Amino acid sequence: MSEREIEKIIYPTCFYRNKAKRIKEICRILKEKYRGKVPATREELMKLPGVGGKSADIVLSYVYRRPVIACDTHVIWISNQLGWTKSKDPEKVREDLHKIIPIKYRQTLNDYLVQLGREICKTGRPKCKICPIKKYCSDIKPL
Numbered sequence: 001m002s003e004r005e006i007e008k009i010i011y012p013t014c015f016y017r018n019k020a021k022r023i024k025e026i027c028r029i030l031k032e033k034y035r036g037k038v039p040a041t042r043e044e045l046m047k048l049p050g051v052g053g054k055s056a057d058i059v060l061s062y063v064y065r066r067p068v069i070a071c072d073t074h075v076i077w078i079s080n081q082l083g084w085t086k087s088k089d090p091e092k093v094r095e096d097l098h099k100i101i102p103i104k105y106r107q108t109l110n111d112y113l114v115q116l117g118r119e120i121c122k123t124g125r126p127k128c129k130i131c132p133i134k135k136y137c138s139d140i141k142p143l
Contacts, residue, residue: 022050040064053090061110067103069094069110074117081121081137 006020013019026048030036038059039045045056057070069075071090075097079085085096101109120127128134 019050025049026051038063042068053094057094061107065107067106069097069101069106071097072114072117073123074121075110075113077123078113078117078121081126082133083137 001024003017003020003024006023007016010016010019010023029048030038039048040060042053042056042060045051045059046053054070054072057068060066060068061070071079071093076085076088076090076093079093079097080088084100085093087093087096098106116131116133117123120131
């Protein structure tokens with residue numbers, strides 16, 4: 001595919017032009033260096049251009065079904081609201097959550113936290129009155 005074709009497909013995302021270039025470059029690298037296979041380790045994934053910890057964890061979780069938590073802004077915000085971590089650093093939050101969340105619940109919890117963050121517990125403007133888990137963070141004042 002051309003970058004233009006990729007841009008059309010991913011247009012609804014932010015920075016679609018930059019992402020299209022990266023996707024094209026990653027595909028070239030996967031074909032040349034990895035024989036068309038997506039790496040199965042976080043370290044190898046993060047060697048690809050534009051792939052950080054969150055993206056690597058999403059691939060590991062959804063492609064390889066690994067029990068990892070991908071820390072986006074929603075996961076970080078809600079984890080802080082619940083007192084599970086005091087960090088804003090995604091790597092530290094991931095580490096803190098991996099210490100307390102049993103392996104079998106990680107992907108499901110990750111999905112729920114992202115959805116909760118998108119719809120109810122929005123960063124900086126949570127809708128606490130309708131939050132289904134508000135009783136767990138009632139002592140913590142939203143920012």
